Amino acid sequence: MARSECWNVRLVAHHDLNGHGDGMQLLKVGRYVYIAHLGTSPMALTIVDAADPEAPRVVRQMPHPPNTHAHKVQIAGNVLIQNQELPYFGKREPDARNEAGIRVYEISDPTNPKETGYLRVPGKGVHRMWFSDGKYAHVSSSMTGFKDRVYLIADLSDPANPCQAGLWWIPGTREGEEEAPGWAPFPGEHFYVHGIIPHQNRAYVAMVDAGMAILDISEIGAPKLISRLDWGPPYGGYTHTTLPLPGRKLVVATDESVKNECQEGEKRVWVIDIREERNPVTISTFPVPQGDFCKRGLRFGPHNVHENRPGSFHSENLIFVTYYNAGLRIVDLRNPYRPEEVGFFIPPPPEGQQAPMFNDLFVDSDGLIYVTDRIKGGLYILEYTGPKIA
Numbered sequence: 001m002a003r004s005e006c007w008n009v010r011l012v013a014h015h016d017l018n019g020h021g022d023g024m025q026l027l028k029v030g031r032y033v034y035i036a037h038l039g040t041s042p043m044a045l046t047i048v049d050a051a052d053p054e055a056p057r058v059v060r061q062m063p064h065p066p067n068t069h070a071h072k073v074q075i076a077g078n079v080l081i082q083n084q085e086l087p088y089f090g091k092r093e094p095d096a097r098n099e100a101g102i103r104v105y106e107i108s109d110p111t112n113p114k115e116t117g118y119l120r121v122p123g124k125g126v127h128r129m130w131f132s133d134g135k136y137a138h139v140s141s142s143m144t145g146f147k148d149r150v151y152l153i154a155d156l157s158d159p160a161n162p163c164q165a166g167l168w169w170i171p172g173t174r175e176g177e178e179e180a181p182g183w184a185p186f187p188g189e190h191f192y193v194h195g196i197i198p199h200q201n202r203a204y205v206a207m208v209d210a211g212m213a214i215l216d217i218s219e220i221g222a223p224k225l226i227s228r229l230d231w232g233p234p235y236g237g238y239t240h241t242t243l244p245l246p247g248r249k250l251v252v253a254t255d256e257s258v259k260n261e262c263q264e265g266e267k268r269v270w271v272i273d274i275r276e277e278r279n280p281v282t283i284s285t286f287p288v289p290q291g292d293f294c295k296r297g298l299r300f301g302p303h304n305v306h307e308n309r310p311g312s313f314h315s316e317n318l319i320f321v322t323y324y325n326a327g328l329r330i331v332d333l334r335n336p337y338r339p340e341e342v343g344f345f346i347p348p349p350p351e352g353q354q355a356p357m358f359n360d361l362f363v364d365s366d367g368l369i370y371v372t373d374r375i376k377g378g379l380y381i382l383e384y385t386g387p388k389i390a
Helices: none
Strands: 005-007 009-015 023-029 032-037 043-049 059-062 071-075 079-084 101-106 113-121 126-131 136-141 148-153 162-166 191-199 204-210 211-214 224-229 239-245 250-255 268-271 281-285 319-320 328-332 340-347 359-361 370-374 378-385
Touching: 005 009, 009 340, 023 071, 023 359, 023 370, 032 071, 071 126, 079 126, 101 126, 126 328, 136 191, 148 191, 191 239, 319 359, 340 378
Parallel strands: none
Antiparallel strands: 005 340, 009 378, 023 032, 032 043, 043 059, 071 079, 079 101, 101 113, 126 136, 136 148, 148 162, 191 204, 204 211, 204 239, 211 224, 239 250, 250 268, 268 281, 319 328, 328 340, 359 370, 370 378
């Protein structure tokens, strides 16, 4: 890793996940890191023992079913869930049926997940998920009667018998539904639910080219729209994550880069004021990394942020962002009108890969940063060494 570019971040360790380096969402619980895979390798899940973070070791790898990827993983207590979805990339198996839904596992033995339940959904399957309270999973999912993904709330209080508890969709995306005023996509745009982060009785919904919605989920069975904010066009859209910072009444939203070499609209990380939740307002954007990233190959732009999950590192002032070929970026948000970068780390490209593709991340309660590469790079363990920011 001698050719890494870095400032205020040091490399602790790296692991190629036994040659299955297509890392996606990851969580750390206790000594173990649970890494879901994009699905270009045969694996769905890798479990890494990181008790010694300088010498992580793979202790379990589980393959994905044919024609299916399981690139998300969530854990609450002894329950682990993975999504099941038709791959949206690369080679598919035309004669194999895809799995679609949420697989539920029991992990009283943290290195030996045992399947206990399966919530099947129609169509392509489940994409992104949030599950932290042991009861409800908030997921984006295909559903019969809808043009694209909806917001599905799944009740997992009985892990052996998961069931649908609530549903919300973007107005105008139900089959046969008239186009809703103010919800018409511009040419080339796509409106569907991508990800949800709930907080108490609110849900913050990322809707790709439709921006962000704030929902009232006081009644789980009947989510209600409070407001919507959309900044594209003129910006490039594809809103991936909307992270609430409830103590400051802010949301940090990322627009995912989805095309190589900057062949898309401008992608930003947005800071949104929600003091009046009926009228959210963008107040700033994160600094864009400077350099020749559009020429380095593959994607340049934001993907995800550390999501302040229960049990992880929590801060509403220090924000960690994966930026594909620009690596990990760390931003001081104490002044929400002027976010300032305070650290970054860009590894050299993995062997046979044009550029690094830093994809997703998890910051542990001890401050160590666990990052995945999307293609071949596997797992990186990093440490922020810059100014202390609470």
